[in-house]
Amino acid sequence: MNTSAMDPGDARELLISGLGRRGFLRAATAVTTAGTAATLLSSGTAQAAQPTTALPEEILQPGKGPIHGKHYVPSLPEQVRWGYVPSVGSRPVLRMRSGESVTVDTVSHEGLLEDQGRDPAAYFKSQGVPADQVLRDAVAIARDYTRSTRNFDVDGPHVVTGPIHVEGARPGDVLKIEILSLLPRVPYGIVSSRHGKGALARQVGGSAPTGITLDEVMPPVATDGRPTGDPEHYGNVSVFTPVRRGKAGALNGVVPLGTSGEVAFPLKPHMGMMGVAFTSADTLTAPTLNSIPPTLGGGNIDINLLQQGSTLYLPVFSEGALFYTGDPHLAMGNGEVALTAMEGSLRTTFRLTVCRKGSGDAPSVAFHYPFAETQDAWVAVGLSDPDGGLNGQGTDLNIAMRRAVVNALDFLEHDLGMDRAVAYAYLSAAADFEVSQVVDRTVGVHGVIEKAHFPARHRA
Secondary structure, three states: OEEEOOOHHHHHHHHHHHOOOOHHHHHHHHHHHOOOOOOOOOOOOOOOOOOOOOOOOOOOOOOOOOOOOOEEEOOOHHHEEEOEOOOOOOOOOEEEOOOEEEEEEOOOOOOOOHHHOOOHHHHHHHOOOOHHHOOHHHHHHHHHOOHHHOOOOOOOOOEEEEEEEEOOOOOOOEEEEEEEEEEEOOOEEEEEEOOOOOOOOOOOOOOOOOOOOHHHOOOOHHHOOOOOOOHHHHOOEEEEEEEEEOHHHOEEEEEEEOOOEEEEEEOOOEEEEEEEOOOOOOOOOOHHHEOOOOEOOEEOOOOOOOOOOOEEEEEOOOOOOOEEEEEEEEEOOOEOOOOOOEEOOEEEEEEEEEEOOOOOOOOHHHHOOOEEEOOOEEEEEEEOOOOOOOOOOOOOHHHHHHHHHHHHHHHHHHOOOOOHHHHHHHHHHHOEEEEEEOOOOOOEEEEEEEHHHOOHHHOO
């Protein structure tokens, strides 16, 4: 089932008249320049503002429009893996030096998947999107990955770009990933839910999960009994979500309210997936490489705070780190309850820097566990099953919560010098522990520690 935010003809007019055929990407740049820095490509920090001078004036097709990084990686079929992440020892698509920047054209999987017809040109046309606003790399990926190499019941959904080899990175280091800019490539996104997935998913065998009744399962169970492989078997509900300009030029996603109204919410672009090679595997589609669960190497970590100007720190497990990215989001609420965020392709620029133990360039926690920071906060990450499903912990939010608290305590004690018992009290009084997501098999919690609470010398 595909639910458009409005009639396809009306959607087309919204996409064109609401922003203008070429004006959308001028507005999209405002998402990158508003409030914090845009390109940030000097040797300064991610907090140093530098305005974007080249405004995109067309759909960001591969290689077209502004490319902020020193290096550029498109997401053509030869640069991506569909549903799986790179393993230790994977062949890189790019080699770059530590401290350099790279722009990656990421591709959203929504509109490409089997239960959406595996034809993005036709799918988006049905939603009123003009042909010239459908990304050519999305069409190429859907076309060139033949059905014989995709198993929708097993494979992850994500289009994963990479890996990128960073010179000098070695096991025991940290890869510092600064998000320098995020440009929406198209003026629309999709939010989807499917049977067996999401916060209200039915269990294997068809029963309701603990705490709700079968009538409360989402999506509704009306399509149960369809054979596996039939697109209707998955009960897919995809809500096409156009982008338009709101007050003061801000960009909003729009979903319907009844038959005539609408709900608008602000775009907050971020990458759902940023990771480094974590495990070895004999095949490209080994279960331990599935793109869905996040691991100690990051991956599908789905933390909506990781917007422009933020930094993710990941422990390194492979020579060259082998960085990869995907799952671009235009907006996402904590929990990501339906299954997906507002999924939409982004052109993202990163600075990738290798940090050694003892250098002081990375939080101590990051040498064994993902850790993040924004301009305003440090972010302690907790995962329910960070080794990728090997120890059977699964989807226990209590485990993720405990680990986030322990990682926050370790940071406060070892990096900021707080007494551990006092730090525990401080977290209880002043820190917010938020559910990152409950839909990625391995679930996540992140603790937000506000920098403004601490003396200036600790915030540098």
